[in-house]
Amino acid sequence: MEKIFTDEYFMKKALFEAEIAFEKGEIPVGAVIVVDNKIIARAHNLTELLHDVTAHAEMQAITSAANYLGAKYLKDCTLYVTLEPCQMCAGALYWSQISKIVYGASDENRGFVKMGTQLHPKTTIVSGVLEKECALLMRAFFRLKR
Numbered sequence: 001m002e003k004i005f006t007d008e009y010f011m012k013k014a015l016f017e018a019e020i021a022f023e024k025g026e027i028p029v030g031a032v033i034v035v036d037n038k039i040i041a042r043a044h045n046l047t048e049l050l051h052d053v054t055a056h057a058e059m060q061a062i063t064s065a066a067n068y069l070g071a072k073y074l075k076d077c078t079l080y081v082t083l084e085p086c087q088m089c090a091g092a093l094y095w096s097q098i099s100k101i102v103y104g105a106s107d108e109n110r111g112f113v114k115m116g117t118q119l120h121p122k123t124t125i126v127s128g129v130l131e132k133e134c135a136l137l138m139r140a141f142f143r144l145k146r
């Protein structure tokens, strides 16, 4: 039997969140947090709406997942996010001790890899899942803005 709950499956859910952000005029980044194949948090970037530079999709997903779990550490959780986390989000993810991070498009300029931000030693990283779709949405957004 083919596996349904793949990284691609959950990245599509994150992409759906990114599309909602796009429609609101927000930079289209979406995230979901999954535990035991169940989505426990969905979020998208809301920096414009909230006038808050910290309102990245990941930050809200972390808070939402912790509320759901009633625990501060995101043990056995996986974050799916359409864009490589920035150093702020990577820092927050470090504190959350999340088990796994899966991201779509790389952020060559402001991603945590370029910035040299360390993630928690317990965290596994997977990159490039539905990379094209994730990057395409970002490009389409910035093309509209110019």
Ligand SMILES: [Zn+2]
Binding pocket: 056, 058, 085, 086, 087, 088, 089, 090
């Ligand atoms: Zn961020």
